[in-house]
Amino acid sequence: MGVEELVESLGNQVLTTTLGKVVGWGRGNSVWPAQFGLACCAIEMIATATAGVDIARFGSEAMRASPRQADLMIVSGRVSQKMAPVLRTVYDQMPEPKWVISMGACASTGGVFNNYALLQGVDKIVPVDVYIPGCPPRPEDLLNALMILQERIKAQGIKGPQ
Amino acid sequence: MIAENLVVERGVSAGDAWVTVEPENIRAALQSLKDGGYRMLVFLTCVDHLADSSRTWPARYELVYQLRNLDTKELVRVRAFVDSDPPHIDSVHDLFPPANWDERETYDLFGIVFTDHPELTRILMPDDWVGHPLRRDYPVGGEVVEFSEEHAMWQTAPDEA
Amino acid sequence: MSTEGLTITKTGEQGAFGGELLTVNFGPHHPSTHGVLRLIVDLDGEQIRRVKPVIGYLHTGIEKQMEALRWQQGVVVTDRHDYLSPPINNLAYALAVEKLMGVDVPPRANALRVIMSELTRLSSHLVWMGTSGLELGAMSMLMYCFRERDTILDMNEEISGFRMHTSYIRPGGVFADATPRFFEMLDAFIREMPGHIDEYEDLLTMNPIWRSRTIGVGRLSPEDAKVLGATGPMLRGSGVEWDLRKSMPYSGYENYDFEVATSNDCDCYGRYLVRIKEMREAVKILRQAVDKMPDGPINVDDRKMLPPPREELETSMEAVIHHFKLFTEGYSVPPGDVYVAVESGRGENGCYIVSDGTHKPRRVKFRSASFANLQALERMSLNHMVADMIAIIGTADAVLGDVDR
Amino acid sequence: MLETYVPVLIFVLIVLGLLGALVTLSFVLGPSKPHKTKLAPYESGIIPDTPAQRRLTVRFYLTAMLFIIFDVEAIFFYPWAVLMRQLGWFGLIEMLVFIGILFIALAYIWRKGGLDWE
Numbered sequence: 001m002g003v004e005e006l007v008e009s010l011g012n013q014v015l016t017t018t019l020g021k022v023v024g025w026g027r028g029n030s031v032w033p034a035q036f037g038l039a040c041c042a043i044e045m046i047a048t049a050t051a052g053v054d055i056a057r058f059g060s061e062a063m064r065a066s067p068r069q070a071d072l073m074i075v076s077g078r079v080s081q082k083m084a085p086v087l088r089t090v091y092d093q094m095p096e097p098k099w100v101i102s103m104g105a106c107a108s109t110g111g112v113f114n115n116y117a118l119l120q121g122v123d124k125i126v127p128v129d130v131y132i133p134g135c136p137p138r139p140e141d142l143l144n145a146l147m148i149l150q151e152r153i154k155a156q157g158i159k160g161p162q
Numbered sequence: 163m164i165a166e167n168l169v170v171e172r173g174v175s176a177g178d179a180w181v182t183v184e185p186e187n188i189r190a191a192l193q194s195l196k197d198g199g200y201r202m203l204v205f206l207t208c209v210d211h212l213a214d215s216s217r218t219w220p221a222r223y224e225l226v227y228q229l230r231n232l233d234t235k236e237l238v239r240v241r242a243f244v245d246s247d248p249p250h251i252d253s254v255h256d257l258f259p260p261a262n263w264d265e266r267e268t269y270d271l272f273g274i275v276f277t278d279h280p281e282l283t284r285i286l287m288p289d290d291w292v293g294h295p296l297r298r299d300y301p302v303g304g305e306v307v308e309f310s311e312e313h314a315m316w317q318t319a320p321d322e323a
Numbered sequence: 324m325s326t327e328g329l330t331i332t333k334t335g336e337q338g339a340f341g342g343e344l345l346t347v348n349f350g351p352h353h354p355s356t357h358g359v360l361r362l363i364v365d366l367d368g369e370q371i372r373r374v375k376p377v378i379g380y381l382h383t384g385i386e387k388q389m390e391a392l393r394w395q396q397g398v399v400v401t402d403r404h405d406y407l408s409p410p411i412n413n414l415a416y417a418l419a420v421e422k423l424m425g426v427d428v429p430p431r432a433n434a435l436r437v438i439m440s441e442l443t444r445l446s447s448h449l450v451w452m453g454t455s456g457l458e459l460g461a462m463s464m465l466m467y468c469f470r471e472r473d474t475i476l477d478m479n480e481e482i483s484g485f486r487m488h489t490s491y492i493r494p495g496g497v498f499a500d501a502t503p504r505f506f507e508m509l510d511a512f513i514r515e516m517p518g519h520i521d522e523y524e525d526l527l528t529m530n531p532i533w534r535s536r537t538i539g540v541g542r543l544s545p546e547d548a549k550v551l552g553a554t555g556p557m558l559r560g561s562g563v564e565w566d567l568r569k570s571m572p573y574s575g576y577e578n579y580d581f582e583v584a585t586s587n588d589c590d591c592y593g594r595y596l597v598r599i600k601e602m603r604e605a606v607k608i609l610r611q612a613v614d615k616m617p618d619g620p621i622n623v624d625d626r627k628m629l630p631p632p633r634e635e636l637e638t639s640m641e642a643v644i645h646h647f648k649l650f651t652e653g654y655s656v657p658p659g660d661v662y663v664a665v666e667s668g669r670g671e672n673g674c675y676i677v678s679d680g681t682h683k684p685r686r687v688k689f690r691s692a693s694f695a696n697l698q699a700l701e702r703m704s705l706n707h708m709v710a711d712m713i714a715i716i717g718t719a720d721a722v723l724g725d726v727d728r
Numbered sequence: 729m730l731e732t733y734v735p736v737l738i739f740v741l742i743v744l745g746l747l748g749a750l751v752t753l754s755f756v757l758g759p760s761k762p763h764k765t766k767l768a769p770y771e772s773g774i775i776p777d778t779p780a781q782r783r784l785t786v787r788f789y790l791t792a793m794l795f796i797i798f799d800v801e802a803i804f805f806y807p808w809a810v811l812m813r814q815l816g817w818f819g820l821i822e823m824l825v826f827i828g829i830l831f832i833a834l835a836y837i838w839r840k841g842g843l844d845w846e
Contacts, residue, residue: 295387
């Protein structure tokens with residue numbers, strides 16, 4: 001149920017650009033991240049949420065503890081083999097539309113630890129929208145990634161991430 | 163303070179005093195050390211001497227118990243060499259409560275079975291993990307990195323280590 | 324890869340107040356577990372009857388990784404296992420390697436190491452106080468504490484070029500000499516920090532909510548603390564005066580005078596007071612370290628261990644040979660095993676190294692303070708309310724990277 | 729006679745309109761893809777296999793009841809507070825009697841230990 005099914009059924013001729021812009025603007029400027037702090041990048045994520053480098057200017061300071069109220073998952077830290085199913089479960093329990101930022105080298109590619117214990121990149125189990133290099137990346141890098149994600153959300157309009 | 167008949171060998175390595183003990187009477191040795199004032203178990207771990215050419219080792223697995231005397235500030239390291247399959251030794255969790263998790267971790271990463279440990283299950287690895295990662299014949303794993311001969315060596319189990 | 328292998332108590336045992344025991348999963352994805360700690364808690368109404376910590380959700384195989392890295396590369400990994408006090412882990416590793424090699428670092432390197440360790444202890448306590456305060460309702464604590472932490476991270480960046488994982492302390496000395504600007508920032512920081520600590524104390528120490536949430540919560544008697552192998556503020560909070568910097572001094576701590584912060588409250592409030600006092604002592608040590616900063620080299624001049632300075636490479640041939648050998652094969656440490664313990668923000672973080680003479684360590688074991696402190700969790704939280712569990716997890720200050728290694 | 733209630737009517741209409749818009753918009757615009765894991769209960773990332781329906785102690789019910797009693801008591805203050813001037817002393821005494829009765833109940837509960845948890 002939803003407008004986008006209606007739009008697809010009409011073969012996309014119907015003009016939904018203005019509505020899409022408004023929806024994209026609304027979603028983009030209030031991206032609520034789910035607290036998925038794992039390791040060192042989580043400390044930098046907390047530092048981003050504090051007054052020094054204020055993530056509240058981008059509408060994302062409400063770091064929701066439960067995935068039900070979150071629409072962005074910032075995977076900040078290294079994902080171990082034991083944590084992978086938990087990460088997938090939390091990702092599944094987030095309502096659509098949802099996005100994923102893979103913060104730091106460990107989340108993106110396994111980083112310094114290329115061994116048996118780590119998942120070599122979180123994109124093996126969840127679709128990732130924005131990768132951030134760095135170990136840990138500076139808080140400003142996280143804001144930069146958030147701004148890139150906001151442009152992408154605004155461009156997606158009603159349909160959200162495919 | 164440790165009964166002489168238990169000690170197989172005694173020495174100092176880089177400033178740390180160590181004592182080698184037979185695995186059968188590890189409990190007696192630790193009990194006598196504990197009565198002698200070494201009440202704190204700093205850590206307990208295992209070292210795998212597979213294909214270790216630097217010195218001759220009586221057995222493959224060397225269990226290391228590091229004890230500390232809080233009053234006299236001394237440290238002593240008790241070592242026991244174990245080599246059966248599966249390697250097993252008595253548990254000392256009732257003498258030193260911190261040993262409970264240390265033994266579970268040593269079992270998890272090395273496969274050393276500690277007899278009559280209350281709950282000898284994996285503590286760090288997922289429960290259905292196969293193999294004991296910190297053994298020398300367990301490859302480092304991870305993904306193969308192109309153009310890095312270092313990493314190719316990690317993939318294969320180090321036969322000559 | 325199912326995680327349901329755990330035996331969660333399915334029996335509906337009778338509780339004390341007529342209800343049944345409810346098994347609650349303080350799972351890995353929880354805002355107040357200071358990382359990915361999972362606690363399976365049996366609740367009788369609001370009271371805790373059984374706690375079963377499940378760890379391993381951040382196991383990174385650091386000890387296996389170090390067996391595959393050369394001696395000088397290990398510093399990169401030791402930074403990241405206790406990510407709240409990276410230089411202190413490096414210090415443990417560096418001291419252990421130097422003890423095996425039988426080399427001593429010059430006094431200036433020792434002083435720089437003490438400065439970096441105390442700055443790290445401050446930043447680690449600031450993160451602890453910010454997050455623990457946030458969990459017990461003091462939202463503003465997070466903003467205040469992370470403001471000071473950012474100034475410390477700026478200093479880290481000034482001296483080593485990296486905010487958190489500085490890799491500054493290496494076997495054989497330190498990465499680079501401290502720049503004059505670093506000393507200016509350090510002087511300004513030392514002048515202001517006691518004032519900031521007074522701010523924290525005004526916020527929390529006499530705060531009725533904070534006191535009612537922490538006094539009498541998480542009681543740990545001195546005997547229990549010693550028997551359970553707890554170290555650091557967990558031990559000193561129960562009145563046991565044991566601080567490695569004082570009792571087994573390393574890298575020059577014996578010529579700084581500071582007191583060991585202890586408190587006899589044996590509960591969360593006592594541990595909070597210990598950490599506040601430790602922050603004040605850390606500033607005192609920093610003051611003395613800056614005043615008595617000796618001159619001289621910052622590295623051991625053993626060419627086998629450290630690369631020669633760059634300008635020498637044009638002139639002398641054997642400098643090039645040393646440089647080439649170091650960066651292709653690395654140096655080898657004489658066979659032997661050694662254990663060195665240092666005092667981190669959480670307790671005794673030690674490094675046990677076994678070397679078999681090759682250019683890679685045979686076994687590196689990190690004695691992690693949070694691993695032992697976490698075992699005291701069950702004894703501290705029996706028959707407490709669920710809400711007190713948050714304060715108890717906070718006071719244990721367990722960093723899960725340090726626990727799972 | 730009913731004109732005085734027109735502002736209340738407008739207020740109710742605005743509230744219903746706003747609520748209606750919010751609910752329908754989010755229902756219409758938001759994509760909804762329910763599947764098994766998403767509908768499973770969230771317990772910190774682990775899908776629980778223990779039944780959550782356990783018999784709970786009566787203390788929870790007791791605490792809830794006490795809260796409701798004293799909360800409803802607070803509602804009766806509002807009409808009195810609005811007309812405090814007109815009612816004058818009579819209103820005040822009436823309210824004090826009302827509060828006194830409930831205060832005796834509170835004291836009784838306190839003495840019998842209904843408020844503390846153990």
